[in-house]
Amino acid sequence: MEGYDPSEVPLMHELSICNAIASTAAKHADGRSVTQVTVQIGHLRQVVPDALQFSWEVVSDATVLKDAALVIEQVPAVVECAFCGVRTTLDLPILACGHCEGFEVKLVSGEELVVVSIDLVDA
Amino acid sequence: MGRFHIHADGTGHVHEHDLQRDHGDHERTASDVGDHSGYKETGKTRITILENLLSENDRVADDNGRQLATSDVCAVNLMSSPGAGKTTLLRKTLGSLSELLRIGVLEGDIATSLDADQLEGAGAAAISVVNTSAGFGGECHLDAVMVRAGMARLPLPELDLLIIENVGNLVCPAEFRVGEHAKAMVFAVTEGEEKPLKYPVMFRAVDVVVVNKVDLLPHLDFDLEVFLANLNAVNPSAQVILASARTGEGVSEWCAWLEARCLLACGEGILNLNHRDVNR
Numbered sequence: 001m002e003g004y005d006p007s008e009v010p011l012m013h014e015l016s017i018c019n020a021i022a023s024t025a026a027k028h029a030d031g032r033s034v035t036q037v038t039v040q041i042g043h044l045r046q047v048v049p050d051a052l053q054f055s056w057e058v059v060s061d062a063t064v065l066k067d068a069a070l071v072i073e074q075v076p077a078v079v080e081c082a083f084c085g086v087r088t089t090l091d092l093p094i095l096a097c098g099h100c101e102g103f104e105v106k107l108v109s110g111e112e113l114v115v116v117s118i119d120l121v122d123a
Numbered sequence: 124m125g126r127f128h129i130h131a132d133g134t135g136h137v138h139e140h141d142l143q144r145d146h147g148d149h150e151r152t153a154s155d156v157g158d159h160s161g162y163k164e165t166g167k168t169r170i171t172i173l174e175n176l177l178s179e180n181d182r183v184a185d186d187n188g189r190q191l192a193t194s195d196v197c198a199v200n201l202m203s204s205p206g207a208g209k210t211t212l213l214r215k216t217l218g219s220l221s222e223l224l225r226i227g228v229l230e231g232d233i234a235t236s237l238d239a240d241q242l243e244g245a246g247a248a249a250i251s252v253v254n255t256s257a258g259f260g261g262e263c264h265l266d267a268v269m270v271r272a273g274m275a276r277l278p279l280p281e282l283d284l285l286i287i288e289n290v291g292n293l294v295c296p297a298e299f300r301v302g303e304h305a306k307a308m309v310f311a312v313t314e315g316e317e318k319p320l321k322y323p324v325m326f327r328a329v330d331v332v333v334v335n336k337v338d339l340l341p342h343l344d345f346d347l348e349v350f351l352a353n354l355n356a357v358n359p360s361a362q363v364i365l366a367s368a369r370t371g372e373g374v375s376e377w378c379a380w381l382e383a384r385c386l387l388a389c390g391e392g393i394l395n396l397n398h399r400d401v402n403r
Binding site for chain 2: 013016017020021023024025028029035039044045046092093094095096103113114115116117118119120121122
């Protein structure tokens with residue numbers, strides 16, 4: 001898209017999300033060391049993966065999450081058309097059917113902000 | 124494997140089984156889920172969480188919502204980029220509606236009370252300022268926990284409408300539910316018609332867009348038709364109100380929208396309150 005620059009998105013956004021990832025992961029880790037945290041981020045969430053990784057280094061330091069890798073699984077935005085039933089993976093955040101160009105679509109994926117799993121080191 | 128199938132038109136499903144994809148070399152069992160016992164000899168254990176990152180925020184947001192419902196208060200989360208005119212619109216809103224509704228304002232501001240100062244004497248029944256600065260720069264949005272803190276300083280039973288003036292930002296505020304009944308956005312025509320496509324999360328989240336500063340349109344290259352088409356592309360159901368908080372154009376339409384939301388949230392009773400009859 002012309003003029004679209006994800007780097008315009010302020011870093012604070014990713015920092016907030018990282019804090020949420022860290023607190024969710026730490027809660028489930030319950031004091032045990034974590035080697036990896038896997039998250040799913042939908043494309044409609046305006047999260048910049050590099051900024052998220054950078055924030056992760058700041059947030060995870062000096063906790064049970066220290067040295068834990070953050071694995072980001074990006075989930076494409078997919079819509080399903082109410083008229084023709086076709087599913088379209090979106091390149092732009094325009095919620096329209098790629099087949100009949102109708103706007104009556106249901107979002108199937110793309111809004112995920114999910115902590116999928118954590119990997120622990122055995123004590 | 125019956126869940127996955129290809130349609131006659133050739134498109135395949137993107138199934139949520141992505142979530143269950145095997146992420147590693149160890150088997151995931153039911154006992155892995157939130158369970159601390161039974162570590163494997165591999166030296167590593169994977170715990171499946173599948174928890175929404177905003178679930179804690181949403182839990183508090185639901186609490187806030189219940190608290191508002193108990194006091195029969197309708198809450199509107201007002202968002203925009205910096206300088207779009209939220210505070211000026213709010214001043215005009217208070218001027219027009221404060222005889223009809225008892226309005227509380229919860230001000231989110233990164234480090235100051237400048238916005239709240241501007242509202243001084245404008246007709247709010249109560250103002251609560253939530254500074255979002257947290258020792259690490261400033262937060263860029265109000266989340267449910269901050270709003271809960273701000274609400275605690277407001278006399279909710281004495282209010283009909285709570286306007287939550289979020290931090291000026293087009294990205295983060297849209298992600299965080301705070302317990303509001305509706306989300307509203309102020310967009311200034313000086314911002315450019317492509318904004319709905321650049322910030323779809325915000326534009327998708329809102330129930331109404333107040334297109335502000337329309338008195339400037341004759342002096343700008345801003346193409347209103349293109350903006351409305353872009354908005355419709357990301358959020359076909361958003362109501363649009365053309366306004367100028369400066370000249371007062373559209374303010375009555377905006378106030379009517381707020382009044383309608385109050386009726387929707389709290390029922391007819393809200394407009395039968397004694398204070399209204401007394402004031403008339």
